[in-house]
Amino acid sequence: MSTQIETIDWQGITLSVAYTAQKFGRDVHHLEIHVLEPKGAKLPITDTGYKSHFFSDDVQGYGGPVAYVKAWLDGAAGEPDWMRHVEHERQLRLF
Numbered sequence: 001m002s003t004q005i006e007t008i009d010w011q012g013i014t015l016s017v018a019y020t021a022q023k024f025g026r027d028v029h030h031l032e033i034h035v036l037e038p039k040g041a042k043l044p045i046t047d048t049g050y051k052s053h054f055f056s057d058d059v060q061g062y063g064g065p066v067a068y069v070k071a072w073l074d075g076a077a078g079e080p081d082w083m084r085h086v087e088h089e090r091q092l093r094l095f
Contacts (some may be wrong), residue, residue, distance in 0.1 A: 006066050010073050013041050019065035027056050033069060042085060044076035 003020045014037040023030040035041045035049035045051050062068040076082060 004065060007036065008066055008070070010043075010070060011077075013038070013043065015043075015069075017066055017069050019059065023054065028054055029056065029059065030054050031065065031069065044073060044079060044082035044085075 003018050005016060005018045008015050008017055013035060016032075016034040016036055018030075018032040018034075020030045022028065031051070031053045033043070033045070033051040033053070035043065039049075041049055043049065043051070057068070059065045059068040062071055077086075
């Protein structure tokens, strides 16, 4: 059981993606996603900038853990809550 760690960019946000296959010696895998820059940035899958996710999907079917995470983020980015967040962040604020 080894952990792969990669740094990726998703829509201007730098992320660390750590993937451990067969976390408990079974068909359970683990992803840890951390926002590195900008600090405190939200993602469509977490408001805190950190996500721990246990699952049994075959990430190789997506092209590997990085492709899996990007597909997950891209899919969640189409949700109305995320789209409102992005629009809110684009607005200039006086206060």
